[in-house]
Amino acid sequence: MASIDDPTTWQQFGELDEEFSLMMAAKVPRKFPPVDLSNLSSIRHAWSETCTYEMETALREHENEVTANQIYIPLDHNRSLRALVFKPKKLPVTGSPLVVLIHGGGFLFGVAEMEASTCVHVTRKLGCISISLDYPLAPEAKFPMAYEDVWAGLQWIAGNAADLCADVSKGFILGGTSSGGQLAATLSLWARDRGLKANLTGIYLNATSIVDPGAVPEEYKRMYFGNEEVERIRQVGLSSKTVAMFHEAVQPDTSSEVWSPLLWRNGHRNLPPTYFQVCGADIQRNDSLVYERVLRLENGIETKADIYPGLPHVFWYMYPAHSACVKFHEDTVNGIAWLLCRHT
Template sequence: MDPYNTPEAVLQLGVIDPQIDQIFKEEPPPNLNSDPPQVLRAGMVTNEKLGNEAKPASHGTNESVLTIPMRDGYESELRVIKPPNQTPNSPLVVLIYGGGFFCGTNSQLLPWAKATSALYNATVVLPSYRLAPEYKFPTAPNDIWDSVKWLAANAASLGADPSQGFVIGGSSAGGNLAVVTGHRALREKLSPPLTGVLANIPVCLDAQIVPEKYKHLFLAREQNADGLVCNAKDLEVWTGWWGPDYFSVDFSPVNSDIPLAGLPPHFVQVDGLDTLRDDGLIYEKLLRDSGVSTRLVAYPGMPHGHWGYRQHPLSDKAHIDTLSGLGWLLGQEIQREEISRLWNTEG
């Protein structure tokens, strides 16, 4: 049963969690729309470094870096995480960082990548994409598509076999790029095909393109407009830098002219206090109504990317949910206790 099928239920997700409210009072989030993107990028690099230092364990995985050509000759960097005991048929997982399309690096999701590789004996690839405002839409989705096509053709050189599982995922802007690439793989008949999509707090809607059936549930842009994280002003500034075409299929599969029924399973996560909350909620409903297998996890009262507030218990839960969801997409469901033990290993 769908617990978020009425406006009242959806709006209830946006009631702030008391503990995160107290955290915000003690340590207000920085303003992320007042500085130029170059300054904000430097701050993101610092935050990524702190995040990686907080979860330094390699779990026995091995890391390497290589570059591959994009369609215009640009050399884009891939970070590759190989499992401790890699076999030639390890599944392939692609994880895409977020940052409003203007910041972030392919080191951002290293903790997820290392844990995923160790848990599921998977080769995990962290691609890059060029950032706005220097590179506007659709450079980012094209870069990720070019990377995924290269991986599909060259997986064996990395010791991976996509026929054993080929999952793409991402967070925030990376969540957008994951769902867009998932749809593009269907549209352009990628071979081997993708077998799963992780959409973590994705942006994939605009008021102009919400399907009529779900418009009464598209409430987060207004409800959470004045939030401290990823608010309406943030979205206005960031999308101004990126310049998306909201009616393009490279922005959202909602604009598809082919049935969505052929898409692989999707694991979707949304934050209740997020302006992007209903992007994920509604996209998951659209997929489910189209016959696509889905799982949804919502975090009531929590802001965009709430797991960054490590002192809150829902931070750890979100990480475990993500790793568990990747296992579901790979057909390798592992007990949460085992995932938690590995995730909380210090060295």
């Protein structure tokens, strides 16, 4: 049986889920088109249009509980960072914790609306002020521009939390999905080392890359195996070919600790409790499982992990009809609630 505590069993998490296999046999189409640099504008439009519609639907459904507005966070050189701010219609008398989320998309596509559904439900169920951030995308913005801009945005949010009706003494969570989680992992280390205007109290990493495949430290290489089986479903999940396409556009320094936070020279001690969501049939699966071990076993940090065996990268976006999507969304809210409980 696969166990998070036994790396020799991790490849079992990649054995295709039966329900998903049946969906593939029935040729159920994926919700969004495959990544194609030659068709990037239409891919961006598809994600933006669909996720905006879903956000508006969620807000209508919960219009008596949650409000939303758009703000622009000032950056340098007269630039700004767009953000969506979600608030409880009736603010808790005890104060609202703050949750900041960063969307995925391989640094190539995606918009703040991608995390809007999570923001709505976290705000509704936990009384949080939830913020979803945009950031500059490649190939227009090369590495590390997204990191620096999101860091500046996070500093502004930390310094203006009270004006946003948030009380960071009740909790300050930073999280992200896929490339957004990659950003969040690095920013959590910057927050510790550079100093943030308000201390982070929890980190949420969802289907996240932690180290470039070519930069895996020797001591962890024995845990990086079993990705061959996930390449078999590359037509529906994240593949090494797609990752190479992302790299071509973003042009990262793959040996940089900023791109690969597993390599952080100052180590990983004194980080906040961290919640992981891990797709079992994802070529980034072992990244999350290795990093969870580094935090928990090597550095004594509290962690929680939910794993979705046999399911590909961001399956809830691509195949929302799969029954595991209900559990995934429930887990997300419960995981953020767990982070908040660790603080209180």
